Amino acid sequence: MEARDTDILILGSGGAGLFAALHAHKAAPGASITVAVKGLLGKSGCTRMVQGGYNVALAPGDSIERHFMDTIEGGAWLCDQDLAWKLVKLAVERIRELENELGCFFDRNPDGTVHQKAFAGQTFDRTVHKGDLTGIEIINRLAEQVWSRKIARLEEHRAVELVKDASGKAIAGVLFIDMRTGQYVLVRAKAVLLATGGGPTMYRYHTPSGDKSCDGLAMALRAGLRMRDMEMVQFHPTGLLAGAHTRMTGTVLEEGLRGSGGYLLNGERERFMDRYDPKLERATRDIVSRAIFAEMRRGKTTPYGGVYISMAHLGPDRVRREFKGMVERCADCGFDLAGGLVEVVPTAHYMMGGVEFALDCSTALSGLYVAGEDSGGVHGANRLGGNGVANSTVFGAVAGDSMAAWIRGAQFSVPDKSLVEEAVARCERPFGRPPANLEALRERLYDVMWEKVGILRDAQGLAEAAGELAALDASLDEQGIGKAGRAFNLTWHDWLNLKSLVAVSRAICAAAAAREDSRGAHFREDFPERGPLESSAFTSIAADGRVLMKPVAFTRVRPGESLLKSAA
Ligand SMILES: Cc1cc2nc3c(=O)[nH]c(=O)nc-3n(C[C@H](O)[C@H](O)[C@H](O)COP(=O)(O)OP(=O)(O)OC[C@H]3O[C@@H](n4cnc5c(N)ncnc54)[C@H](O)[C@@H]3O)c2cc1C
Numbered sequence: 001m002e003a004r005d006t007d008i009l010i011l012g013s014g015g016a017g018l019f020a021a022l023h024a025h026k027a028a029p030g031a032s033i034t035v036a037v038k039g040l041l042g043k044s045g046c047t048r049m050v051q052g053g054y055n056v057a058l059a060p061g062d063s064i065e066r067h068f069m070d071t072i073e074g075g076a077w078l079c080d081q082d083l084a085w086k087l088v089k090l091a092v093e094r095i096r097e098l099e100n101e102l103g104c105f106f107d108r109n110p111d112g113t114v115h116q117k118a119f120a121g122q123t124f125d126r127t128v129h130k131g132d133l134t135g136i137e138i139i140n141r142l143a144e145q146v147w148s149r150k151i152a153r154l155e156e157h158r159a160v161e162l163v164k165d166a167s168g169k170a171i172a173g174v175l176f177i178d179m180r181t182g183q184y185v186l187v188r189a190k191a192v193l194l195a196t197g198g199g200p201t202m203y204r205y206h207t208p209s210g211d212k213s214c215d216g217l218a219m220a221l222r223a224g225l226r227m228r229d230m231e232m233v234q235f236h237p238t239g240l241l242a243g244a245h246t247r248m249t250g251t252v253l254e255e256g257l258r259g260s261g262g263y264l265l266n267g268e269r270e271r272f273m274d275r276y277d278p279k280l281e282r283a284t285r286d287i288v289s290r291a292i293f294a295e296m297r298r299g300k301t302t303p304y305g306g307v308y309i310s311m312a313h314l315g316p317d318r319v320r321r322e323f324k325g326m327v328e329r330c331a332d333c334g335f336d337l338a339g340g341l342v343e344v345v346p347t348a349h350y351m352m353g354g355v356e357f358a359l360d361c362s363t364a365l366s367g368l369y370v371a372g373e374d375s376g377g378v379h380g381a382n383r384l385g386g387n388g389v390a391n392s393t394v395f396g397a398v399a400g401d402s403m404a405a406w407i408r409g410a411q412f413s414v415p416d417k418s419l420v421e422e423a424v425a426r427c428e429r430p431f432g433r434p435p436a437n438l439e440a441l442r443e444r445l446y447d448v449m450w451e452k453v454g455i456l457r458d459a460q461g462l463a464e465a466a467g468e469l470a471a472l473d474a475s476l477d478e479q480g481i482g483k484a485g486r487a488f489n490l491t492w493h494d495w496l497n498l499k500s501l502v503a504v505s506r507a508i509c510a511a512a513a514a515r516e517d518s519r520g521a522h523f524r525e526d527f528p529e530r531g532p533l534e535s536s537a538f539t540s541i542a543a544d545g546r547v548l549m550k551p552v553a554f555t556r557v558r559p560g561e562s563l564l565k566s567a568a
Pocket of ligand 1: 014039047195213215216
């Protein structure tokens with residue numbers, strides 16, 4: 001097995017991974033830093049796919065207190081308040097760094113100030129953007145900066161195990177499969193960042209990039225780390241619905257469409273949001289997704305089985321000008337966004353849940369850090385649109401600074417050989433077994449998660465889902481990929497993807513069964529009440545599937561209070 005050493009090892013090259021690399025390099029210029037990524041650096045992950053933009057309190061009239069309160073209210077009071085405060089405070093620094101040091105160009109007003117647009121669930125228009133393709137601007141500039149520094153890259157290297165030392169208390173390195181050759185690579189590191197970006201691709205309709213299959217979360221569970229808020233899976237209300245024959249189905253039509261005044265119509269072309277929320281189409285994502293799902297259940301659907309979004313009343317020229325990328329995406333699928341109707345369906349978009357972590361991004365495993373969508377606690381029960389990329393860049397930078405400080409006194413640990421051997425054996429399992437119909441297993445996973453662990457849940461459905469997911473895991477273990485070769489064997493990687501997705505689906509299902517109320521993205525038809533905010537608790541799950549309910553610490557503001565009032 002190939003072996004390498006690096007002081008700092010970063011898993012993933014999204015906003016979190018690349019910011020961590022740049023900050024670690026700045027804070028510890030002599031350290032060896034390696035970014036290892038399942039895809040290509042600069043071309044993979046979801047940060048590149050960010051359309052709408054980046055929330056930050058910049059404008060006069062806005063404030064970090066207001067941004068914070070929107071985040072807490074949006075998160076249904078389940079956020080870790082100190083993490084949320086750090087998010088809103090450091091977002092201001094990060095957006096300045098992106099513009100003034102890293103070279104991003106964001107859209108501007110005629111007076112030269114940064115243009116900030118409306119996003120749902122916010123009391124102030126604070127979303128910074130570059131048209132509706134903001135993520136490409138951010139990731140291209142970050143990637144250029146990383147390429148120009150002495151930062152090593154391991155591309156198309158899939159992390160498969162967080163390898164601890166023999167004590168089991170500290171990280172010693174990470175085991176990878178070099179996807180190009182199919183060989184194993186063991187990288188020892190003093191500090192490791194988990195930034196593989198979560199990604200709820202276990203649902204029939206989903207938005208994240210194809211390289212994301214919850215590998216990081218599955219590895220963290222196996223390593224004994226606790227996850228919080230795993231039941232909180234955000235559905236974006238407006239996934240494009242263009243039929244089962246195209247991968248465009250499920251991809252997101254950005255929130256700015258509703259933010260700027262778009263209407264949702266059911267299959268009978270009636271506007272329906274007034275029956276669900278006074279904020280109409282500008283209600284938060286959870287509310288709008290449930291409303292659409294309810295209309296679908298009533299049978300008021302479009303030809304492909306969803307609802308419509310309509311923008312024409314805003315003026316086709318304006319829509320074409322402001323949402324060029326969205327108009328083109330819809331046109332590719334035969335829809336006219338500017339002047340006609342486009343079919344949409346709620347689509348699994350983001351995981352609020354993830355690894356429990358501290359303010360400096362450290363975890364319970366010494367030397368292991370986490371940032372971005374792999375982490376849990378910043379958004380509580382619901383992430384505001386625009387807070388995702390803020391989260392990954394803010395905490396990626398924090399993690400880079402923390403790891404640079406950590407490695408100063410740290411030594412390399414010796415990887416526990418038995419863990420490496422077990423991990424290799426687990427990965428090798430499908431070789432030589434009779435070829436499976438992985439597509440059929442994936443369809444089973446899609447069905448069970450969409451029907452029973454999706455937008456509406458109840459105890460019976462969740463219990464059935466738990467059984468079906470266990471059976472699915474067992475089926476995967478029995479099925480194989482035949483005698484195929486190892487180099488770029490995408491069937492093998494599909495099998496590994498499914499193993500990760502099923503493991504994390506089981507955690508989502510168990511946390512959803514444990515939460516007997518309805519908050520944010522989690523709605524129980526058998527427990528539709530939100531429950532008292534004062535006694536809010538979050539779920540915390542470990543690999544054994546047991547869920548603890550831990551009280552939320554209201555460290556900055558209590559339910560019923562507001563930082564805005566006390567600031568006034
Ligand atoms: C279509 C879309 C639109 C979005 N729009 C917005 C928006 O407008 N505003 C907003 O705030 N947020 C938005 N989001 C959410 C936002 O993209 C994410 O919150 C954020 O970018 C996640 O950053 P990250 O660095 O954690 O992960 P990512 O950017 O997803 O990066 C993950 C990285 O990990 C790598 N990886 C995965 N598995 C492995 C493995 N096993 N080994 C090694 N590497 C691995 C991937 O290849 C990738 O490089 C959007 C998401 C999507 C999907």
